[in-house]
Amino acid sequence: MTATTIEVRPVGAEELPIWAALNHRGFLSTTRPSEARLKHYQRQSAEYRFWLAYSGSTPCGAYRSWDLELPVPGAAAVPTRAIGSLSVLATHRRRGVASSFVRGALSGARERGAALSLLIPSESGIYGRFGFGAATETTHLAVDTRRITLPPAEGLELELTDDAAVRAVAPALYREVAAGMPGALPRTDLWWDDVCGLHADEDDDDDRPAVIARDQSGAVVGTASYRIKGDWSLDHQADIELQDLTAANPAAYSALWRFLADLDLTDRVLAEDRPVHEPLAWMLPDRRAITESHRTDFQWVRVLDVVAALSARAAQGPGRVVVEVADADGYANGRWLVDADEDGRTQVTATEVEAEVTLPVQTLGSLYLGQNSLVRLHGAGRADEHRAGAVRRLDRMLAWAPEAAVGHTWF
CATH class of the missing domain: 3.40.630.30 (Gcn5-related N-acetyltransferase (GNAT))
Incomplete structure (x- = not known):
C-alpha cells in the first residue's frame, strides 16, 4: 500500500x-x-x-x-x-x-x-505514551434507601422544582463548590442549557424533577437533579437516577440525600460518575447501604510547564525536594527544586543539584491534582528515590484532600 x-x-x-x-x-x-x-x-x-x-x-x-x-x-x-x-x-x-x-x-x-492538558480516555492504555497520567477516579454508586437514616434538614428549606429552575441558580453554586474539588471541570452556559433541556430540539414532555436547598437567608446551598427509572408495582419499587448533586456544606449535602431517600415508591438511588471520596457512607449508621458498582480512572493530566503548574497549586505542607522529571517530548523534562512554605506557597526553579526523586512525566500528571499517593506510585515502580525519606516528603507536599463532592462532568 x-x-x-x-x-x-x-x-x-x-x-x-x-x-x-x-x-x-x-x-x-x-x-x-x-x-x-x-x-x-x-x-x-x-x-x-x-x-x-x-x-x-x-x-x-x-x-x-x-x-x-x-x-x-x-x-x-x-x-x-x-x-x-x-x-x-x-x-x-x-x-x-x-x-x-x-x-x-x-x-x-x-x-x-x-500549563496542562487534560482528557478522559475511552481506553486507558492509549495516552500514557503522550505523557498523560491517570489523575482522578470515578465511581458508580447504588444506594439502598431503605437502609438510610439521616437527620432532618434543620435551618434549610427544600424546594421541589425542575431543571429549568435549577438552571437559574446552579451555575453560581457549582462555581463556588467546584473550587474545592481539584479537577472539577468548568460548566459553561452551553453545558447547563444542554443538560437542563432548554434548547428547542429537546423533548418538552420529559419530566426533569429537581430540588433546591436554601438556607435561612434564602441563599442557594444545594441542588440535585434526578430521574425515575423503571415503573413501580405493588411488589416492586422504582429506582432513582441521580443526574447531579452539588452542595455547599455538609448540612445541605445531608438534606439532599435525605430528600432522595424519602421519595415514595422508590427504594434505590443509582448515582453514576461520583467522586471516590463521596462522604455519604461515613454519614450512615449502616454504611453497607452503599455499594460501588463500578470504579475506574477518569481524568488524565499531562503537565506541559512544570514551573507554572506546580507554582500555581498549593502544597499540603512545607518542604523542599529536588525532583527530576523525564519527558521524552521535552515539555516537562528537567531537574526542579520544589520549595513550599508553611502556607503552602510553592516556588519551582530549575536546578543542577542532585535529584532526590526521579519520575516520568506520567507520574507527575497522576500526582498533580493531589488525589493519588506518591508512596503508592513509588511502590508500583513509577518513581525512584535517591535520598531516604524524599518520596514521603514530596508525597506530603503534593497530597490534597478534596473539600467538595460534586459529580464528575463528561466533556
Whole structure:
C-alpha cells in the first residue's frame, strides 16, 4: 500500500456533518447523527475547535479541543488544553492519525500558554505514551434507601422544582463548590442549557424533577437533579437516577440525600460518575447501604510547564525536594527544586543539584491534582528515590484532600 500523508485541519461549518458521522462511527454508535445532535455540535463550535484528519480526500479521524481554567489544589485555576472525542477509523489505524492529533494539540497548548492538558480516555492504555497520567477516579454508586437514616434538614428549606429552575441558580453554586474539588471541570452556559433541556430540539414532555436547598437567608446551598427509572408495582419499587448533586456544606449535602431517600415508591438511588471520596457512607449508621458498582480512572493530566503548574497549586505542607522529571517530548523534562512554605506557597526553579526523586512525566500528571499517593506510585515502580525519606516528603507536599463532592462532568 502506498503511504499517504495525513493532513489535520480545522473543521469548517460545511464539514461538521462529516465530523459528526465519523465521530459516531468511531465510538460505535448504532445511529447516524440526528438533526438535534448536529445542532448541538453547531452550538459547541462557538466554544470548541473541531478537527478532522484526511488521508488524501478521505476523512479518517476526528477530535475536538478547547481551553479552560482547571481548579487545582488551593482553590487556584490553571490554564489547560482539553482534548475530547478523539476517534480514528478502523481502516486507518497505526498510520499516525491519533499521534498527529495529540501532538498537535499539545504543541498548540504550549503556544497558547497552557500549563496542562487534560482528557478522559475511552481506553486507558492509549495516552500514557503522550505523557498523560491517570489523575482522578470515578465511581458508580447504588444506594439502598431503605437502609438510610439521616437527620432532618434543620435551618434549610427544600424546594421541589425542575431543571429549568435549577438552571437559574446552579451555575453560581457549582462555581463556588467546584473550587474545592481539584479537577472539577468548568460548566459553561452551553453545558447547563444542554443538560437542563432548554434548547428547542429537546423533548418538552420529559419530566426533569429537581430540588433546591436554601438556607435561612434564602441563599442557594444545594441542588440535585434526578430521574425515575423503571415503573413501580405493588411488589416492586422504582429506582432513582441521580443526574447531579452539588452542595455547599455538609448540612445541605445531608438534606439532599435525605430528600432522595424519602421519595415514595422508590427504594434505590443509582448515582453514576461520583467522586471516590463521596462522604455519604461515613454519614450512615449502616454504611453497607452503599455499594460501588463500578470504579475506574477518569481524568488524565499531562503537565506541559512544570514551573507554572506546580507554582500555581498549593502544597499540603512545607518542604523542599529536588525532583527530576523525564519527558521524552521535552515539555516537562528537567531537574526542579520544589520549595513550599508553611502556607503552602510553592516556588519551582530549575536546578543542577542532585535529584532526590526521579519520575516520568506520567507520574507527575497522576500526582498533580493531589488525589493519588506518591508512596503508592513509588511502590508500583513509577518513581525512584535517591535520598531516604524524599518520596514521603514530596508525597506530603503534593497530597490534597478534596473539600467538595460534586459529580464528575463528561466533556
